[in-house]
Amino acid sequence: MDVVNPATGETVETYETDSSAEVEAKLDRATDAFETWRDRPLREREELLARAGEVLRENKHEYAETMTEEMGKPISQSIGEVEKCAWVCDHYAEHASAYLEPDGHPSPPGTRVKTVYDPLGPVLAVMPWNFPLWQVFRFAAPYLVAGNVGLLKHASNVPGSALAIEEVFREAGFPEGVFQTLLIPSSAVEDVLVDHRVRAATLTGSGPAGRAVASTAGDNLKKTVLELGGSxxxxxxxxxxxxxxxxxxxxxxxxxxxxxxxxxxxxxxxxxxxxxxxxxxxxxxxxxxxxxxxxxxxxxxxxxxxxxxxxxxxxxxxxxxxxxxxxxxxxxxxxxxxxxxxxxxxxxxxxxxxxxxxxxxxxxxxxxxxxxxxxxxxxxxxxxxxxxxxxxxxxxxxxxxxxxxxxxxxxxNELVKSDPRVPFGGIKESGYGRELSEPGIKEFVNRKTVWVN
CATH class of the missing domain: 3.40.309.10 (Aldehyde Dehydrogenase; Chain A, domain 2)
Structure with a gap:
């Protein structure tokens, strides 16, 4: 993967793509990591996510410079994007427990019935280049704190940003395998998506890409969330x-x-x-x-x-x-x-x-x-x-x-924006599902009914 600075046209970095063996190893690590991560107390997951927000703020200039070099975003906007990523980490670190609190239901005398929210497993995220950090943290913060693990297939022109995100979670203390970057071409996405170890997928991108992911996921009965184009x-x-x-x-x-x-x-x-x-x-x-x-x-x-x-x-x-x-x-x-x-x-x-x-x-x-x-x-x-x-x-x-x-x-009387406090997503050709807020964290969970006599 060659990184070409769009402001100069110069190639500034080259990254090796993951081999088939490396992808296999990462899928195995994700599966193993999920078995222990899902049982980690929610409060501990929240604390690690709060730490991820701190890592972002501590290194915001470094991450901002990477984004600007890879896709040309003005540096002031890149810094703002890193700070917004820290905000979404703060939000779910504070509110995940409330969002995932079991819901009680009417039941016969002497019984207890509730809905609990259990994680699904490894989630594949196919993300675009235009907001290299924000698009990823928008899914990663809620999904990871809910107990899922993440596999990121980022756009091929922002591999440095993809690896920087992996670094954020590693520096914050997340266990190995809870969040991993797959440096693979778009042509390799289908093979990963159909793999039995991957339980769900989210995509932000074009209509054709969304249709391809939705079709493959549907054939394999896997949940998807799509955020596609807009006019x-x-x-x-x-x-x-x-x-x-x-x-x-x-x-x-x-x-x-x-x-x-x-x-x-x-x-x-x-x-x-x-x-x-x-x-x-x-x-x-x-x-x-x-x-x-x-x-x-x-x-x-x-x-x-x-x-x-x-x-x-x-x-x-x-x-x-x-x-x-x-x-x-x-x-x-x-x-x-x-x-x-x-x-x-x-x-x-x-x-x-x-x-x-x-x-x-x-x-x-x-x-x-x-x-x-x-x-x-x-x-x-x-x-x-x-x-x-x-x-x-x-x-x-x-x-x-x-x-x-x-x-x-x-x-x-305001511009359209994504905000951690409110649900975000589209209809018609703009996709389906919601990110952020409480609906966002509940997209990739098992809404399990538990009835106790």
Whole structure:
């Protein structure tokens, strides 16, 4: 696995993939580790997870630099990502006991009936490159503290980040085999997934990858959670605070170089405020600093790989050919590295790539609608259903509209985000299952009924 710095195009590190024998050994270690880890008192597992949070904070600059070098995330955002990973460790270290408390049920006199939550075993996680640490800790913190063990198949362009995560758990004192990284290509995932030692799988990634994992897991009757793509609407109504909507919308579209499933992608704006919003939005987008991701003043770094930038530009070109208007950006930047400028498209025709596909980079599509009903219709006019954002000064109106938008989460006067305290996940082509909060920790447990006479 060659690590290519997307800011320079230079190969900075090469990692050897695991051999078949090494994968076999790791699967055996996971199985052995589970037998003792599952019986470890929950309070001890919580304490180890809290220690993992401390390790993350102690080494946050080192881990942040690894992410930035591997996939181009601006260093300030990389540091923030490490801190968020520590937060999710803190959250489950504090709340896992409450989340996993057995639930009692009505029963005949003299009997006790309850549901207990037992771990399943080794869980395979197939994770993407865009948030190299956060995507992993989002599953690892709840699943490990619940008593499962983890096997990580990370994206091939971030092996250093994958090994850094393994290091975090090792330094925190987790027993050998409780969390392991598999340095394998995507072509080897199916063999691992069908192995009898693997009991469940979670994937964050593309629709085709999700379908492949779900199909294989289904054939083998294994539980899955899928978090797939998104084309999130950002709805700006006629009574919205335009300044706040512009400021947040600019960040919501361009955070992490626009490479986020829950980034705002389709800006649906009421005609009464359309011109004011678009003028300010374009100005804010043009003010973003694009450049060296190791510079703390940089807002937008390179795309994670040159090929990804090429695909993004092809989507823009096809949309323009179909009739879309480029208000700013729209062309790769000259020089080394995979730099694509923050871009705004207006007059986006129905059916073009910027309208129907997920643009996984800093490209915003802006639409003008006549009323609230049209805004809701356009928001739901997508195969995806991950997140949505609604902007209005009337909170009751915002909540009512949120209930009518087909998405796993809707935020009113806020950008869409994942937060350890609330469930996260999508519907339709954006996947199924939930991560985080109490539902997240209970996805991969055996909800066992225990009846005692």
């Amino acid at each position: 999130d609407p950002f709805v700006v109504l006629d009574d919205a605070d335009i300044e706040a909507a512009v400021e947040t919308g600019t960040w919501a579209r361009n955070l992490n170089g626009g490479q986020s499933c829950i980034a705002a992608k389709r800006f649906i704006v009421h005609t009464d405020v359309y011109d004011a919003f678009v003028d300010r939005f374009v100005s804010e987008v043009e003010a973003l600093v694009v450049g060296d991701p190791t510079d703390e003043d940089t807002d937008v770094g390179p795309q994670a790989r040159a090929g990804l930038m090429t695909e993004l530009h092809e989507q823009v070109e096809a949309s323009v050919e179909a009739g879309a208007t480029v208000l700013t950006g729209g062309e790769p930047l000259d020089g080394d590295g995979a730099f694509y400028p923050p871009t705004v498209l207006a007059d986006v025709p129905e059916g073009c790539p910027a309208d129907t596909e997920e643009t996984f980079g800093p490209v915003a599509s802006v639409y003008e609608v006549d009323d609230e009903a049209a805004a809701i219709e356009k928001a739901n006019d997508t195969e995806f259903g991950l997140g949505a954002s609604v902007w209005t000064e009337d909170r009751h109106r915002g909540e009512a509209i949120a209930r009518r938008i087909d998405a796993g989460c809707v935020y009113v």
